[in-house]
Amino acid sequence: MNPASLIPAVTPIPVHWAIIDVLLVLTFTVHILLMNAVFGGGVIALVNSVGAGEPVARSLSRKLPTVLALTINFGVAPLLFLQTNYGVFDYAGSVLMGGWWLAVIPLLLPAYYGLYVYDFRYSDMRGGRPAILTLALAFMFFIAFMFSNNMTIMLRPEVWLEYFTNNHGIVLNLGDPALYPRFLHFMTGALAVGGMFVALLGRWHKQEHYVKTGLRWVVRATVFNILLGLWFLMSLPREIMLQFMGGSPWATLSLAVSICGAGAILHFGIKGALIPSTLASVFTVLFMAVTRHFVRMFYLSPYFSVSDVPSTGQYSPMLMFIASLCVVLALAAWMIKLYVKAEGRS
Ligand code: HEM
Structure with missing residues (x-):
């Protein structure tokens, strides 16, 4: 059977596809930065559970539940x-792995609850x-692995054929050699x-030893992640890998800029320059998200091009959305201000 025959018909969307793609990459960048802060911060708290680093763990315990809540909210967008x-x-990928996909919710709740217990009963x-x-970190690790499966199974309609021998909603993408480096690249990031x-x-x-501890993690994990990134690149199907080696000038540029970003993180991280290395990290994650978006487009190219999605040209709901977004962002900024003030009093 030709896997292309399993792909449902594309329906028109209200606005130009490029607007949605830009919003997708931007909101994904925020989601992944927050997920990184809660998962990476959690691992660092765990490693510092005892001994001289324990105050770092205490300080993190107070922040983790809020950051997880923000991660979830910025996952919806x-x-x-x-x-x-x-x-x-x-949707097709989510249905194929439906059992695992739904398991994310009952595992996310105890992870969230666990972080609250960790803080309140510290x-x-x-x-x-x-x-x-x-336990909370193990659940988050599992959830992230499910997302990597979901995000890769959608790219390979040839795997969807498995439905005809296994229709219990438990298909994963475990046979894909790119899945493992991709996932480990995310988790090391x-x-x-x-x-x-x-x-x-x-x-x-104003606790400078936290700054040192944090930057040590930044530098070590980034060095290791350069190797994982190379593994990920090599594990991609050959014709996709070649797109990043000059085949597509834009994709090559995006990857090159991301790698330079990683170099900047290391340079500033080793020098102990916190703000420049933070800016370099945000910049690198953004460009890696763009690079990942290219990976998606190349995988889907035999079946689909997003530029073919028709638009009905109805921009008013989008304008309403942007207006509401501005109001919500202003309210969120105000709430964060109150939160920070309240923390100062405790
Ligand atoms: C502990 C909670 C979570 C963790 C650790 C996590 C982790 C991840 C990771 C690692 C990816 C990248 C997967 C890949 O491309 O291989 C991802 C993507 C994604 N996550 Fe999350 N996630 C969490 C919660 C959520 C929630 C609750 C939602 C939605 C309500 C969500 C929505 C998404 C979406 C939509 C993407 C893909 C976006 C895109 O393709 O551009 N995540 N997540």
């Missing part, structure tokens, strides 16, 4: 934009602290950005 432009692929739960944090989060927290609380 790319989900909606993804469904708008790539829904026919994303002082009276000495021995149990590492255990509860490990989380340790680097988590380190940046710890360093920023240290600067905020």
Whole structure:
């Protein structure tokens, strides 16, 4: 059977596809930065559970539940934009792995609850602290792996044929050699950005040893992640890999800029320059997200081009959305201001 015959028909969207693609990449960047702060920050808290680094763990415990809540909220936005432009692929993939996909919710809730227990019961739960944090991190690790499966199964309609021998909603993309380096690349990036989060927290609380601890994580995880990134590139199907080696000038440029960004993180991180290395991290994650978007387009190119998605030219809902977004952003900024003020009093 030709896998292309399994792809549902594309329906028109209200606005030009490029607007949705830009919003998808931007909101995904925010989602992944927050996920990195909560997962990477959690791992750093765990490693510092005992000994001289323990105050770092205490300080992180107060922040992790809020950052997880923000991660989830900023997960919804790319989900909606993804469904708008790539829904026919994303929905099909989600249905194939439906059991695993739905398992994300009952695992996310205890992870969230675990982080609250870790914070609120921090002082009276000495021995149990590492255990509860490990459990919350294990659930987050599993959720991230499910997302990597979901984001890659949608790219390979040839894998969808498995439905005809296994229709229990438990198909994963485990036979894809690119899945493992891709996932590990994400999770190691989380340790680097988590380190940046710890360093920023240290600067905020005027605790310079946090800054040192955080930057050490940034540098070590980034060095390791360059190797994982190379593995990821080599594991891509040959014709896609070649696109990043000059085949497509824009994709090659995007990858080259991201690699330069990683170099800048290392340069500033080693020098102990916190703000420049933070800016370099945000810049690198943004360009890696653009590069990842190219990977998606190349995978789908035999079946689909997003530029073929028709638009009905109805821009008023989009304008309403932008107006509401501005109001919500202003309210969020105000709430964060109140939150920071309240923290100062505690
Ligand atoms: C602990 C919670 C979470 C973790 C650790 C996590 C982690 C990840 C990771 C690692 C990816 C990249 C996967 C890849 O491309 O291989 C990803 C993508 C994504 N996540 Fe999350 N996620 C979490 C929660 C959520 C939630 C609750 C939502 C939605 C409500 C969400 C929505 C998304 C979407 C839509 C993408 C793909 C966006 C795109 O393709 O551009 N995430 N997540």
